[in-house]
Amino acid sequence: MHIAVVGTGYVGLVSGVCFAEMGNQVTCVDIDARKVESLRDGRLTIYEPGLEVYFDRGRRENRLRFTTDLAEALAPADVVFLALPTPPGEDGSADLRYVLGVADDVGRLLAEARRGLAGAEAGGDGAASRPWGYKVIVDKSTVPVGTSARVTAAIEAHGLEAGEDFDVVSNPEFLREGAAVDDFMKPERVVVGTDSERAAELMTRLYEPFVRSGNPILVMDEASAEMTKYAANAMLATKITFMNEVANLCDRVGADVDKVRRGIGTDSRIGPKFLYAGIGFGGSCFPKDVQALHRTAGQNGYDFRILQAVLDVNEDQKRALVPPVLDALADDAGRLDGKTITVWGLAFKPHTDDVREAPAHVLIREFVGLGADVVAFDPEAVETTRATFEREPLEGSGSLSYAETAYDAAAGADALVVATEWPEFRRPDLARVRRSLKPGPNGAPLLFDGRNVFEPGEMAEAGFAYRSIGRPA
Ligand code: UGA
Numbered sequence: 001m002h003i004a005v006v007g008t009g010y011v012g013l014v015s016g017v018c019f020a021e022m023g024n025q026v027t028c029v030d031i032d033a034r035k036v037e038s039l040r041d042g043r044l045t046i047y048e049p050g051l052e053v054y055f056d057r058g059r060r061e062n063r064l065r066f067t068t069d070l071a072e073a074l075a076p077a078d079v080v081f082l083a084l085p086t087p088p089g090e091d092g093s094a095d096l097r098y099v100l101g102v103a104d105d106v107g108r109l110l111a112e113a114r115r116g117l118a119g120a121e122a123g124g125d126g127a128a129s130r131p132w133g134y135k136v137i138v139d140k141s142t143v144p145v146g147t148s149a150r151v152t153a154a155i156e157a158h159g160l161e162a163g164e165d166f167d168v169v170s171n172p173e174f175l176r177e178g179a180a181v182d183d184f185m186k187p188e189r190v191v192v193g194t195d196s197e198r199a200a201e202l203m204t205r206l207y208e209p210f211v212r213s214g215n216p217i218l219v220m221d222e223a224s225a226e227m228t229k230y231a232a233n234a235m236l237a238t239k240i241t242f243m244n245e246v247a248n249l250c251d252r253v254g255a256d257v258d259k260v261r262r263g264i265g266t267d268s269r270i271g272p273k274f275l276y277a278g279i280g281f282g283g284s285c286f287p288k289d290v291q292a293l294h295r296t297a298g299q300n301g302y303d304f305r306i307l308q309a310v311l312d313v314n315e316d317q318k319r320a321l322v323p324p325v326l327d328a329l330a331d332d333a334g335r336l337d338g339k340t341i342t343v344w345g346l347a348f349k350p351h352t353d354d355v356r357e358a359p360a361h362v363l364i365r366e367f368v369g370l371g372a373d374v375v376a377f378d379p380e381a382v383e384t385t386r387a388t389f390e391r392e393p394l395e396g397s398g399s400l401s402y403a404e405t406a407y408d409a410a411a412g413a414d415a416l417v418v419a420t421e422w423p424e425f426r427r428p429d430l431a432r433v434r435r436s437l438k439p440g441p442n443g444a445p446l447l448f449d450g451r452n453v454f455e456p457g458e459m460a461e462a463g464f465a466y467r468s469i470g471r472p473a
Pocket of ligand 1: 277
């Protein structure tokens with residue numbers, strides 16, 4: 001099949017590369033000429049495990065092309081994916097300006113091509129080289145319920161007929177950063193939202209090779225497909241947040257959230273995944289999508305109360321380690337002047353350099369604001385962190401610097417805080433870490449584990465004053 005992917009951000013690039021790997025002819029379009037040039041030259045613009053091999057192969061075998069020219073990508077395409085940004089607007093709702101802008105362009109080009117074709121049949125010239133037929137336009141971006149209808153209207157505004165010239169389909173993605181290639185190639189389900197049988201058939205043909213294991217392609221109406229995406233992310237964010245609140249209560253009653261997790265996760269109705277307590281969720285999706293769903297509910301006269309609670313609790317949870325750090329280190333004025341705090345992990349989760357809404361950044365802001373000197377280490381996310389704090393500078397009398405290794409970061413510090421569970425933090429040379437850190441108020445060096453990567457018993461044995469989330473010391 002011929003596919004156009006408009007927008008070569010994270011979702012667009014992964015989708016384009018993976019469709020090409022499955023044998024399709026893919027053209028990716030972006031307005032950013034530098035990005036397109038880089039991709040044409042064989043330089044990937046994002047880091048994602050496994051992507052490079054498929055990217056190289058697709059380019060080498062001529063199934064994967066990049067352009068800034070939308071018309072060039074549209075001409076041969078059977079299916080056109082819109083993978084455009086939908087940043088939160090000021091009121092928290094998704095900003096659809098890019099999606100609707102491109103829909104308008106697509107409509108204009110389709111209409112022009114059709115007029116050209118009509119002209120050619122009537123003896124006109126030129127258009128026969130672009131005999132565009134029926135196309136399926138797919139919303140791949142996470143968009144509010146009702147967007148498919150708006151995209152359809154934007155295209156119809158150019159005199160085209162839905163069902164005849166084109167159809168719009170909602171096809172949300174469920175990719176996790178760091179596992180996106182696997183998630184794309186072996187999805188647990190594919191959701192296709194459309195009332196058009198013709199579009200459903202085309203989409204099913206496109207996705208069948210990805211679900212050979214028998215996982216379902218679920219065809220439903222557009223609104224339900226759009227809702228499915230938000231409901232999935234909101235449910236996952238709620239699940240995590242619920243466990244974080246259980247952990248906070250465990251702390252107060254002397255229970256262990258890890259044991260509770262196993263205790264409830266074995267119930268198949270609850271399931272074992274996404275029950276890990278910590279210093280809150282971050283990333284570009286959960287916070288934005290929970291906010292957007294809450295907003296959609298409000299616009300439709302429904303107060304979706306649990307979602308506001310999830311957002312509020314998560315904001316507090318990012319700061320869960322601040323009170324224990326202050327208890328151990330603050331001066332009489334409640335400040336951390338002259339103290340050095342090591343932060344291991346800057347990315348919002350392991351295996352990515354993405355620091356959007358990262359809990360680590362919130363902690364760093366708090367510590368620097370209170371006068372501490374923070375020394376941070378992350379295997380991938382130092383550059384993205386630097387860029388973030390250049391854009392939105394830290395405030396306060398403390399400072400932030402970066403170390404080359406996890407051990408360097410800990411040298412001479414008053415406390416170590418684990419903010420992201422990178423695998424390399426799980427089995428460090430504990431004796432070396434202990435020697436690097438300064439002794440805490442009770443003689444043992446302070447270790448605050450925001451992701452519960454260590455076992456409390458082992459840490460006590462290794463000589464640390466250890467605090468984690470929802471587990472007795
Ligand atoms: C999430 C969803 O998992 C994807 O299915 C979805 O496609 C994507 O958003 C999106 O909408 O684009 P992602 O943001 O990459 O993917 O990250 P997750 O792996 O889901 O993790 C989100 C956050 O939850 C991280 O900060 C992680 O540390 C936290 N988390 C996760 C926990 O605190 N506890 C857990 O048990 C699991």
